[in-house]
Amino acid sequence: MIARNPSLTDQVKAHLKERIHAGAFDEGRIPSETVLAAELGVSRTTIRDALSRLEHEGTIYRRQGAGTFVNPPGLRIRSRLEEMWSYEDVLRAHGFTPSVRILGIDTLPADASVADDLSIPVGASVIVMEKLFLEDAEPVALARNVIPAGLLRGEPADHAEEPVFAYLEAHCDRRLAYYLSEIVPVVLGGVQAARLGVVDGTAAISFEEVGFDQDNEPVVRATSIFRDDLLRFRLIRRKTGT
């Protein structure tokens, strides 16, 4: 419990999470912050940081004056919407062993909407990549990523089977920092329904999002559609001040 990176807080968090999932705490009661600090040889502040994150994730809950406890309903969440990263990981978290099929890679001129989202001129070249994620032979998700061609070094097809964040790192040394996402309901039909293997008229969730890099510049515009019968998103909603 001395090494840096991962940070002490992250180590404490991982350690506690492990003990929680192993059912190591009687009656779901977690030792007090003072006790944990002494036990792990770190300051109370570090313990509190770790506990705060676990609380935010829904793993535990705290009651002033009473104590800190395991939160069983929160443990049922497989993947939290605000934290999902690569779709491969999301699928793995749901117990799948996903595979990826590249449906197409094209270089096209950006239309007004894409140009605006990516802060590039209308008509500038963009790489459009369509992927299908499958579990066994069953399609689970359909994704379309649009990346400014100017960012790429190397052939668009290289690393195409990797997750978008890895693709961006390999091609342009940009690290994806966050997505700004809209949740859109759609009725599947035609090509999309066929690709996802559902009947026309099936409802699905679509994410319309823009990904930003470490310097807060837009680097990818993504649209992803999911089979609701195979993958359902969960999140925790809380009240916050201001």
Add this chain to the structure above:
Amino acid sequence: MIARNPSLTDQVKAHLKERIHAGAFDEGRIPSETVLAAELGVSRTTIRDALSRLEHEGTIYRRQGAGTFVNPPGLRIRSRLEEMWSYEDVLRAHGFTPSVRILGIDTLPADASVADDLSIPVGASVIVMEKLFLEDAEPVALARNVIPAGLLRGEPADHAEEPVFAYLEAHCDRRLAYYLSEIVPVVLGGVQAARLGVVDGTAAISFEEVGFDQDNEPVVRATSIFRDDLLRFRLIRRKTGT
């Protein structure tokens, strides 16, 4: 800048948010943490807490060694999914001045699914309340709340026009702490389509959720459906460790 409650951190956060929205920072650059701490007469820790929350909300971003900056794309978010509370507030944040119509209040026996979610016996009485939220005469959202009858003190119809969290406080002195939510795509038809004023076959987002109180006990099961053409949800997705 001395009073407790709201906490110093909350006051600092609100203060900075105001200055940010007023465009008070040149080039989007926010003063360093040290400067802010001196300026506002609080410790750097307090400043950092406030900045961390603003960063999490997408209002600002920070780059180690470089500084803290306003995040223009984040400012466009009207209401964040993880933070929405009463639907009235969500609608107001989108510029509406909502009204509520009670469609019905019934007392029914709980089926297996509801009983499980609310930790009550199958067949126990529950209050079922259906509400329609409108902007002018236009329906925007349809909500169905199910509350264990055993929790209520007083007539179910009392306070029915108030938001659920206020209803629960008034009737049972329970404060809603958080919702565990599932996002479900639906195709509207029949009664629901008619109530929401859309044609059969329109896609919509539905939230299936369970609300928990301050003691982490389930107190309400809710289903809410929204008109996508009038209300669209946004959120920030980030990578997190572990």
Add this chain to the structure above:
DNA sequence: CAGTGGTCTAGACCACTTT
């Protein structure tokens, strides 16, 4: 009442960016 979590401080050292 003792013990818990909630808030806040002052200060140290580090990693990183910018000049």
Add this chain to the structure above:
DNA sequence: AAGTGGTCTAGACCACTGA
């Protein structure tokens, strides 16, 4: 080299819970 945010510490005081 100077300045920035990132991490961590030790300690203080408060509000609240439960025996």
